[in-house]
Amino acid sequence: MKAIVYTEYGSPDVLHLQEVAKPAPKDDEVLVKVYAVSVNAADLHLLRADPFLIRLSSGLLKPKNNILGSDIAGRVEAVGENVKQFKPGDDVFGDISAGGWGGFAEYVCAHEDALVLKPANLSFEEAAAVPMAAVTALQGFRYAGQVRPGQKVLINGASGGVGTFAVQLAKTFGAEVTAVCSTRNLDRARSIGADHVIDYTKEDFARNGQKYDLILATNGDRSISDYRRALSPKGIYVQTGGSMAQMSQAMLQGPWISMTGSQKMGNMGVAKPNQKDLMIMKELLEAGKVKPVIDRCYPLREVADALRYLEEGHAQGKVVITVAQNNQTEPSVVSQSQENMAEMLETSGS
Numbered sequence: 001m002k003a004i005v006y007t008e009y010g011s012p013d014v015l016h017l018q019e020v021a022k023p024a025p026k027d028d029e030v031l032v033k034v035y036a037v038s039v040n041a042a043d044l045h046l047l048r049a050d051p052f053l054i055r056l057s058s059g060l061l062k063p064k065n066n067i068l069g070s071d072i073a074g075r076v077e078a079v080g081e082n083v084k085q086f087k088p089g090d091d092v093f094g095d096i097s098a099g100g101w102g103g104f105a106e107y108v109c110a111h112e113d114a115l116v117l118k119p120a121n122l123s124f125e126e127a128a129a130v131p132m133a134a135v136t137a138l139q140g141f142r143y144a145g146q147v148r149p150g151q152k153v154l155i156n157g158a159s160g161g162v163g164t165f166a167v168q169l170a171k172t173f174g175a176e177v178t179a180v181c182s183t184r185n186l187d188r189a190r191s192i193g194a195d196h197v198i199d200y201t202k203e204d205f206a207r208n209g210q211k212y213d214l215i216l217a218t219n220g221d222r223s224i225s226d227y228r229r230a231l232s233p234k235g236i237y238v239q240t241g242g243s244m245a246q247m248s249q250a251m252l253q254g255p256w257i258s259m260t261g262s263q264k265m266g267n268m269g270v271a272k273p274n275q276k277d278l279m280i281m282k283e284l285l286e287a288g289k290v291k292p293v294i295d296r297c298y299p300l301r302e303v304a305d306a307l308r309y310l311e312e313g314h315a316q317g318k319v320v321i322t323v324a325q326n327n328q329t330e331p332s333v334v335s336q337s338q339e340n341m342a343e344m345l346e347t348s349g350s
């Protein structure tokens with residue numbers, strides 16, 4: 001089979017299209033024919049071994065796993081003898097980062113618990129756009145506690161992979177959502193449900209006098225004191241991504257601010273892929289309450305270009321790799337219907 005392989009750490013230049021052996025599923029694994037896979041910042045962290053300490057788990061001198069790619073959508077071709085949830089012919093999607101990666105390939109083996117049946121109303125590309133980004137946004141809101149209807153929620157980085165899911169999830173929870181993005185993304189933010197938009201090239205959300213009950217920083221590079229200024233007295237700030245400075249301030253200063261004042265601030269850490277959260281997303285996607293936003297698609301041989309584009313930091317939604325064409329799926333439905341999903345959020349666990 002064809003796969004995009006890397007045998008040394010480095011820039012996307014070290015990625016090569018190669019013929020490799022088609023994998024065979026272990027007893028608790030399924031073999032998936034990959035139709036689409038999306039790219040994530042996590043692929044770049046592993047590719048570049050950045051931060052350096054990532055080598056402790058991914059391989060000290062060279063990568064242990066030679067094929068990146070976590071967010072797959074495809075068709076089950078074979079199952080191991082202990083697999084209970086899937087059978088050949090099932091269409092599935094999931095985040096396989098906990099089990100060895102390998103999605104930038106025509107076939108991959110995945111633990112059955114990493115997968116969920118693909119929503120029938122989504123194309124394979126749309127399904128592949130979901131797992132890591134959407135579950136990160138979902139777990140970011142859960143880290144904040146309950147999102148209640150009517151709460152004022154601000155999403156910084158609202159136009160990226162995680163941000164476009166965060167805006168839609170916040171609307172689904174019934175929040176009044178303000179999306180922070182640049183000029184070219186304002187219409188898109190409105191179209192996915194944002195009640196208010198702030199163009200960060202023209203207006204500073206931290207200095208316009210508005211206060212928010214919850215701020216989710218999915219991207220950006222603002223100081224923790226800026227976020228604090230924009231929070232209501234009992235507001236909550238959760239950082240799921242963004243610059244290193246933004247991340248380290250949330251990690252180091254957040255706990256102290258939370259202990260000594262009425263506001264809660266912190267870093268969510270790395271999202272934990274799990275079947276329960278993916279099921280929540282599947283239901284929201286099937287109900288048309290959330291719709292993946294895809295910036296562009298690349299063929300498998302151009303994974304390096306897709307990662308270079310992602311690395312520029314201006315993707316408008318998700319960047320997806322089409323591994324094999326499949327035209328049998330009905331296009332998905334766009335809907336901005338709002339319902340209070342707080343109960344689901346609270347009870348699902350992570």
Ligand SMILES: NC(=O)c1ccc[n+]([C@@H]2O[C@H](COP(=O)([O-])OP(=O)(O)OC[C@H]3O[C@@H](n4cnc5c(N)ncnc54)[C@H](OP(=O)(O)O)[C@@H]3O)[C@@H](O)[C@H]2O)c1
Nearest residue numbers: 041136157159160161162182220241242270271313314315
């Ligand atoms: N915690 C986790 O487990 C987890 C999981 C996934 C991702 N992440 C992290 O989350 C962050 C975002 O991931 P992503 O996949 O959403 O990234 P992404 O898709 O690459 O984000 C790109 C978007 O961010 C916007 N953006 C860039 N700079 C901005 C700024 N200063 N203020 C506001 N928006 C800005 C860009 O809009 P413009 O072009 O208009 O600037 C673009 O639309 C990354 O740091 C990633 O490492 C963390």
